[in-house]
Amino acid sequence: xxxxxxxxxxxxxxxxxxxxxxxxxxxxxxxxxxxxxxxxxxxxxxxxxxxxxxxxxxxxxxxxxxxxxxxxxxxxxxxxxxxxxxxxxxxxxxxxxxxxxxxxxxxxxxxxxxxxxxxxxxxxxxxxxxx
Amino acid sequence: xxxxxxxxxxxxxxxxxxxxxxxxxxxxxxxxxxxxxxxxxxxxxxxxxxxxxxxxxxxxxxxxxxxxxxxxxxxxxxxxxxxxxxxxxxxxxxxxxxxxxxxxxxxxxxxxxxxxxxxxxxxxxxxxxxx
DNA sequence: GCTTGACTTCGAGTGGGCTCGAACTGGAAG
DNA sequence: CTTCCAGTTCGAGCCCACTCGAAGTCAAGC
Numbered sequence: 001x002x003x004x005x006x007x008x009x010x011x012x013x014x015x016x017x018x019x020x021x022x023x024x025x026x027x028x029x030x031x032x033x034x035x036x037x038x039x040x041x042x043x044x045x046x047x048x049x050x051x052x053x054x055x056x057x058x059x060x061x062x063x064x065x066x067x068x069x070x071x072x073x074x075x076x077x078x079x080x081x082x083x084x085x086x087x088x089x090x091x092x093x094x095x096x097x098x099x100x101x102x103x104x105x106x107x108x109x110x111x112x113x114x115x116x117x118x119x120x121x122x123x124x125x126x127x128x129x130x131x
Numbered sequence: 132x133x134x135x136x137x138x139x140x141x142x143x144x145x146x147x148x149x150x151x152x153x154x155x156x157x158x159x160x161x162x163x164x165x166x167x168x169x170x171x172x173x174x175x176x177x178x179x180x181x182x183x184x185x186x187x188x189x190x191x192x193x194x195x196x197x198x199x200x201x202x203x204x205x206x207x208x209x210x211x212x213x214x215x216x217x218x219x220x221x222x223x224x225x226x227x228x229x230x231x232x233x234x235x236x237x238x239x240x241x242x243x244x245x246x247x248x249x250x251x252x253x254x255x256x257x258x259x260x261x262x
Numbered sequence: 263g264c265t266t267g268a269c270t271t272c273g274a275g276t277g278g279g280c281t282c283g284a285a286c287t288g289g290a291a292g
Numbered sequence: 293c294t295t296c297c298a299g300t301t302c303g304a305g306c307c308c309a310c311t312c313g314a315a316g317t318c319a320a321g322c
Contacts, residue, residue: 013268023269024311032309043318045269061244064237069309083259090252097245100238107235110196114228117189121221128214144298154299155281163279174288176299200279 009039009047019056026056032069034059034076065100140170140178150187157187163200165190165207196231 016023026046029035035055038046048056062072075092078085147154158177160166166186169177179187193203206223209216 011269022311025309027271028310043269045318058244058248061241063309065241065245083255086252086256086259090249090256093245093249093252097242097249100242100245104235104238104242107196107231107238110192111228111231111235113189113192114196114224114231118221118224118228121217121224124214125217125221128217142299153281156279158300159280174299176288194279 007047009049010053012046012048015046015048015053015056018053019060021056021060029056029059033073034069036076036080062096065096066103067096071096138178140180141184143177143179146177146179146184146187149184150191152187152191160187160190164204165200167207167211193227196227197234198227202227 010018012023012026016026019026021029026035030038030046035052038048038052041047059072062075063069071092075089078089078092141149143154143157147157150157152160157166161169161177166183169179169183172178190203193206194200198206202223206220209220209223
Protein backbone atom coordinates (compact mmCIF):
# COMPACT_ATOMS: atom_id res chain seq x y z
CA UNK A 1 0.00 0.00 0.00
CA UNK A 2 2.65 2.48 0.95
CA UNK A 3 5.23 2.72 -1.77
CA UNK A 4 7.96 3.22 0.81
CA UNK A 5 7.41 -0.23 2.31
CA UNK A 6 7.41 -1.90 -1.07
CA UNK A 7 9.86 -4.68 -1.62
CA UNK A 8 9.73 -5.98 1.91
CA UNK A 9 12.82 -4.20 3.11
CA UNK A 10 13.32 -1.91 6.07
CA UNK A 11 15.39 1.22 6.55
CA UNK A 12 17.98 1.26 9.27
CA UNK A 13 15.57 3.14 11.53
CA UNK A 14 12.78 0.64 11.01
CA UNK A 15 15.09 -2.31 11.48
CA UNK A 16 16.47 -0.75 14.63
CA UNK A 17 13.00 -0.42 16.06
CA UNK A 18 12.06 -3.99 15.18
CA UNK A 19 15.06 -5.57 16.86
CA UNK A 20 15.36 -3.14 19.76
CA UNK A 21 18.71 -1.65 18.93
CA UNK A 22 19.62 1.89 17.90
CA UNK A 23 20.58 2.89 14.37
CA UNK A 24 24.03 3.64 15.74
CA UNK A 25 24.38 0.12 16.97
CA UNK A 26 23.08 -1.42 13.75
CA UNK A 27 25.70 0.42 11.73
CA UNK A 28 28.35 -0.42 14.26
CA UNK A 29 27.45 -4.13 14.17
CA UNK A 30 27.87 -4.08 10.42
CA UNK A 31 31.18 -2.30 10.70
CA UNK A 32 32.33 -4.84 13.30
CA UNK A 33 31.45 -7.71 11.01
CA UNK A 34 28.57 -9.03 13.09
CA UNK A 35 26.33 -8.47 10.10
CA UNK A 36 27.28 -9.01 6.46
CA UNK A 37 27.17 -5.80 4.41
CA UNK A 38 23.52 -4.85 4.09
CA UNK A 39 21.99 -4.14 0.69
CA UNK A 40 21.55 -0.51 -0.40
CA UNK A 41 18.94 1.38 -2.37
CA UNK A 42 19.77 3.68 -5.28
CA UNK A 43 20.59 6.47 -2.84
CA UNK A 44 23.06 4.33 -0.91
CA UNK A 45 20.73 3.79 2.05
CA UNK A 46 20.67 0.45 3.82
CA UNK A 47 17.67 -1.80 3.14
CA UNK A 48 17.23 -4.63 5.63
CA UNK A 49 15.64 -7.81 4.33
CA UNK A 50 13.58 -10.14 6.49
CA UNK A 51 16.63 -12.37 6.61
CA UNK A 52 18.77 -9.49 7.86
CA UNK A 53 16.25 -8.74 10.58
CA UNK A 54 16.10 -12.39 11.63
CA UNK A 55 19.86 -12.46 11.87
CA UNK A 56 19.87 -9.29 13.95
CA UNK A 57 17.25 -10.76 16.22
CA UNK A 58 19.40 -13.81 16.78
CA UNK A 59 22.34 -11.55 17.57
CA UNK A 60 20.30 -9.74 20.21
CA UNK A 61 19.56 -13.07 21.91
CA UNK A 62 23.23 -14.03 21.87
CA UNK A 63 24.15 -10.64 23.24
CA UNK A 64 21.49 -10.73 25.91
CA UNK A 65 22.70 -14.11 27.08
CA UNK A 66 26.11 -12.59 27.64
CA UNK A 67 28.02 -13.59 24.54
CA UNK A 68 30.85 -11.13 23.96
CA UNK A 69 30.85 -9.24 20.67
CA UNK A 70 34.14 -10.95 19.86
CA UNK A 71 32.44 -14.35 19.88
CA UNK A 72 29.47 -13.10 17.95
CA UNK A 73 31.89 -11.92 15.27
CA UNK A 74 33.48 -15.34 15.14
CA UNK A 75 30.04 -16.86 14.76
CA UNK A 76 29.15 -14.45 11.98
CA UNK A 77 32.35 -15.36 10.17
CA UNK A 78 31.47 -19.04 10.37
CA UNK A 79 28.00 -18.36 9.06
CA UNK A 80 29.43 -16.51 6.07
CA UNK A 81 31.56 -19.52 5.18
CA UNK A 82 28.53 -21.61 4.41
CA UNK A 83 27.45 -25.14 5.14
CA UNK A 84 30.90 -26.49 5.85
CA UNK A 85 30.79 -24.74 9.22
CA UNK A 86 27.43 -26.06 10.34
CA UNK A 87 29.06 -28.39 12.84
CA UNK A 88 31.28 -25.66 14.24
CA UNK A 89 28.29 -23.37 14.60
CA UNK A 90 26.30 -25.99 16.39
CA UNK A 91 29.23 -26.65 18.73
CA UNK A 92 29.45 -22.93 19.41
CA UNK A 93 25.77 -22.81 20.30
CA UNK A 94 25.97 -25.89 22.47
CA UNK A 95 28.89 -24.45 24.40
CA UNK A 96 27.02 -21.20 24.80
CA UNK A 97 23.91 -23.04 25.88
CA UNK A 98 25.91 -24.68 28.66
CA UNK A 99 27.19 -21.30 29.82
CA UNK A 100 23.67 -19.91 29.90
CA UNK A 101 22.48 -22.86 31.95
CA UNK A 102 25.37 -22.37 34.36
CA UNK A 103 24.54 -18.70 34.60
CA UNK A 104 20.93 -19.49 35.40
CA UNK A 105 21.98 -21.90 38.11
CA UNK A 106 24.25 -19.24 39.56
CA UNK A 107 21.44 -16.73 39.54
CA UNK A 108 19.28 -19.26 41.33
CA UNK A 109 21.85 -19.58 44.11
CA UNK A 110 22.28 -15.84 44.32
CA UNK A 111 18.54 -15.50 44.58
CA UNK A 112 18.62 -17.68 47.67
CA UNK A 113 21.17 -15.35 49.24
CA UNK A 114 18.90 -12.42 48.46
CA UNK A 115 15.95 -14.22 49.99
CA UNK A 116 17.83 -14.96 53.17
CA UNK A 117 18.83 -11.35 53.41
CA UNK A 118 15.26 -10.19 52.88
CA UNK A 119 14.17 -12.56 55.60
CA UNK A 120 16.83 -11.24 57.94
CA UNK A 121 15.64 -7.70 57.29
CA UNK A 122 12.05 -8.70 57.98
CA UNK A 123 13.06 -10.20 61.31
CA UNK A 124 15.20 -7.20 62.20
CA UNK A 125 12.34 -4.83 61.34
CA UNK A 126 10.08 -6.85 63.60
CA UNK A 127 12.53 -6.51 66.45
CA UNK A 128 13.00 -2.78 65.95
CA UNK A 129 9.28 -2.09 65.53
CA UNK A 130 8.77 -0.41 68.91
CA UNK A 131 12.01 1.55 69.09
CA UNK B 132 49.20 -21.38 65.58
CA UNK B 133 50.64 -18.96 63.10
CA UNK B 134 51.14 -15.62 64.74
CA UNK B 135 50.26 -13.83 61.49
CA UNK B 136 46.73 -15.22 61.50
CA UNK B 137 46.14 -14.22 65.07
CA UNK B 138 43.22 -12.00 65.81
CA UNK B 139 40.95 -13.44 63.17
CA UNK B 140 41.63 -10.79 60.61
CA UNK B 141 42.79 -11.14 57.01
CA UNK B 142 45.17 -9.10 54.90
CA UNK B 143 43.87 -7.62 51.70
CA UNK B 144 45.43 -10.48 49.76
CA UNK B 145 43.79 -13.12 51.90
CA UNK B 146 40.45 -11.38 51.83
CA UNK B 147 40.69 -11.03 48.06
CA UNK B 148 41.24 -14.75 47.70
CA UNK B 149 38.35 -15.61 49.99
CA UNK B 150 35.80 -13.52 48.16
CA UNK B 151 37.14 -14.03 44.66
CA UNK B 152 38.13 -10.47 43.88
CA UNK B 153 41.56 -8.96 43.31
CA UNK B 154 43.37 -6.78 45.83
CA UNK B 155 42.99 -3.94 43.34
CA UNK B 156 39.28 -4.36 43.34
CA UNK B 157 39.04 -4.59 47.13
CA UNK B 158 40.84 -1.27 47.53
CA UNK B 159 38.79 0.25 44.77
CA UNK B 160 35.54 -0.89 46.40
CA UNK B 161 36.64 0.80 49.59
CA UNK B 162 37.55 3.96 47.74
CA UNK B 163 34.19 3.91 46.00
CA UNK B 164 32.37 3.65 49.30
CA UNK B 165 31.05 0.12 48.75
CA UNK B 166 32.91 -0.90 51.87
CA UNK B 167 33.32 1.18 55.02
CA UNK B 168 36.97 2.07 55.75
CA UNK B 169 38.65 -1.18 56.79
CA UNK B 170 40.67 -1.37 60.02
CA UNK B 171 44.45 -1.09 59.83
CA UNK B 172 47.31 -2.71 61.73
CA UNK B 173 50.17 -0.75 63.28
CA UNK B 174 51.89 -0.55 59.90
CA UNK B 175 48.82 0.89 58.19
CA UNK B 176 47.89 -2.33 56.43
CA UNK B 177 44.25 -3.29 56.04
CA UNK B 178 42.91 -6.04 58.31
CA UNK B 179 39.62 -7.55 57.20
CA UNK B 180 37.36 -8.88 59.92
CA UNK B 181 34.92 -11.74 59.43
CA UNK B 182 32.22 -9.12 59.21
CA UNK B 183 34.10 -7.29 56.47
CA UNK B 184 34.48 -10.51 54.52
CA UNK B 185 30.79 -11.34 54.90
CA UNK B 186 29.91 -7.91 53.61
CA UNK B 187 32.26 -8.34 50.65
CA UNK B 188 30.70 -11.70 49.91
CA UNK B 189 27.27 -10.13 49.84
CA UNK B 190 28.57 -7.46 47.48
CA UNK B 191 29.87 -10.12 45.10
CA UNK B 192 26.39 -11.66 44.98
CA UNK B 193 24.80 -8.30 44.25
CA UNK B 194 27.39 -7.63 41.58
CA UNK B 195 27.00 -11.04 40.02
CA UNK B 196 23.26 -10.60 39.79
CA UNK B 197 23.85 -7.45 37.78
CA UNK B 198 23.46 -4.71 40.34
CA UNK B 199 25.38 -1.62 39.16
CA UNK B 200 28.13 -0.35 41.43
CA UNK B 201 26.13 2.85 41.80
CA UNK B 202 23.27 0.95 43.46
CA UNK B 203 25.63 -1.05 45.62
CA UNK B 204 27.05 2.23 46.87
CA UNK B 205 23.59 3.47 47.71
CA UNK B 206 22.94 0.26 49.58
CA UNK B 207 26.23 0.58 51.48
CA UNK B 208 25.28 4.11 52.46
CA UNK B 209 21.96 2.92 53.82
CA UNK B 210 23.67 0.17 55.77
CA UNK B 211 26.02 2.68 57.35
CA UNK B 212 23.07 4.71 58.57
CA UNK B 213 21.91 1.95 60.88
CA UNK B 214 18.59 0.39 61.77
CA UNK B 215 16.47 3.28 60.61
CA UNK B 216 17.12 2.19 57.02
CA UNK B 217 16.19 -1.46 57.46
CA UNK B 218 12.95 -0.95 55.57
CA UNK B 219 14.65 0.85 52.73
CA UNK B 220 17.26 -1.86 52.48
CA UNK B 221 14.64 -4.58 52.36
CA UNK B 222 12.78 -2.68 49.66
CA UNK B 223 16.01 -2.39 47.70
CA UNK B 224 16.56 -6.12 47.94
CA UNK B 225 13.00 -6.93 47.00
CA UNK B 226 13.21 -4.74 43.93
CA UNK B 227 16.49 -6.34 43.01
CA UNK B 228 15.04 -9.78 43.59
CA UNK B 229 12.30 -9.01 41.09
CA UNK B 230 14.86 -7.91 38.53
CA UNK B 231 16.82 -11.12 39.01
CA UNK B 232 13.68 -13.18 38.52
CA UNK B 233 12.87 -11.26 35.37
CA UNK B 234 16.40 -11.81 34.14
CA UNK B 235 16.11 -15.53 34.75
CA UNK B 236 12.85 -15.68 32.86
CA UNK B 237 14.47 -13.82 29.98
CA UNK B 238 17.39 -16.25 29.96
CA UNK B 239 14.89 -19.09 29.88
CA UNK B 240 13.28 -17.65 26.76
CA UNK B 241 16.62 -17.02 25.14
CA UNK B 242 17.59 -20.58 25.90
CA UNK B 243 14.64 -21.76 23.87
CA UNK B 244 15.87 -19.72 20.91
CA UNK B 245 19.28 -21.34 21.28
CA UNK B 246 17.69 -24.77 21.40
CA UNK B 247 15.70 -24.15 18.27
CA UNK B 248 18.83 -23.02 16.54
CA UNK B 249 20.77 -26.08 17.69
CA UNK B 250 17.95 -28.22 16.37
CA UNK B 251 18.00 -26.43 13.06
CA UNK B 252 21.73 -27.02 12.80
CA UNK B 253 21.27 -30.69 13.57
CA UNK B 254 18.70 -31.03 10.82
CA UNK B 255 20.85 -29.09 8.37
CA UNK B 256 23.85 -31.27 9.19
CA UNK B 257 21.73 -34.33 8.52
CA UNK B 258 20.76 -32.98 5.13
CA UNK B 259 24.34 -32.07 4.20
CA UNK B 260 25.80 -35.31 5.47
CA UNK B 261 26.47 -36.83 2.06
CA UNK B 262 27.64 -33.72 0.23
C1' DG C 263 12.13 24.86 -5.85
C1' DC C 264 12.59 24.79 -0.93
C1' DT C 265 12.30 22.62 3.45
C1' DT C 266 12.37 18.72 6.21
C1' DG C 267 14.01 14.75 8.00
C1' DA C 268 16.04 10.37 7.73
C1' DC C 269 19.78 8.73 5.94
C1' DT C 270 25.34 8.57 4.87
C1' DT C 271 30.54 8.39 6.73
C1' DC C 272 34.10 9.40 9.90
C1' DG C 273 36.33 9.78 13.99
C1' DA C 274 35.93 11.04 18.64
C1' DG C 275 33.71 10.58 23.18
C1' DT C 276 31.33 8.11 27.09
C1' DG C 277 30.41 5.15 31.09
C1' DG C 278 31.15 1.19 33.63
C1' DG C 279 34.16 -1.60 36.10
C1' DC C 280 38.05 -2.56 37.00
C1' DT C 281 43.48 -2.98 36.33
C1' DC C 282 47.90 -1.49 36.62
C1' DG C 283 52.58 0.95 37.18
C1' DA C 284 55.43 3.69 39.98
C1' DA C 285 57.38 4.88 44.02
C1' DC C 286 57.47 3.88 48.56
C1' DT C 287 57.24 1.38 53.45
C1' DG C 288 57.55 -2.02 56.92
C1' DG C 289 57.89 -6.62 58.95
C1' DA C 290 59.84 -11.32 58.74
C1' DA C 291 63.39 -14.91 57.10
C1' DG C 292 68.12 -16.10 56.22
C1' DC D 293 72.02 -6.34 58.08
C1' DT D 294 70.11 -7.37 53.77
C1' DT D 295 66.68 -9.28 50.98
C1' DC D 296 62.22 -10.07 49.96
C1' DC D 297 57.48 -9.83 49.86
C1' DA D 298 53.21 -7.99 50.61
C1' DG D 299 51.41 -4.21 51.62
C1' DT D 300 50.58 1.37 50.90
C1' DT D 301 48.86 5.69 47.74
C1' DC D 302 48.12 8.02 43.55
C1' DG D 303 46.83 8.72 39.12
C1' DA D 304 46.71 6.77 34.70
C1' DG D 305 45.27 3.23 31.52
C1' DC D 306 42.36 -0.36 29.60
C1' DC D 307 38.56 -3.00 27.60
C1' DC D 308 34.02 -3.30 26.21
C1' DA D 309 30.01 -1.91 23.95
C1' DC D 310 28.17 1.40 22.40
C1' DT D 311 26.94 6.59 21.50
C1' DC D 312 27.28 10.75 19.40
C1' DG D 313 28.49 15.12 16.69
C1' DA D 314 29.67 17.05 12.40
C1' DA D 315 29.20 17.60 7.78
C1' DG D 316 27.11 16.10 3.93
C1' DT D 317 23.36 13.70 0.62
C1' DC D 318 18.98 12.64 -1.10
C1' DA D 319 13.83 11.89 -1.78
C1' DA D 320 9.35 13.30 -0.60
C1' DG D 321 5.86 16.78 0.68
C1' DC D 322 4.24 21.47 0.40
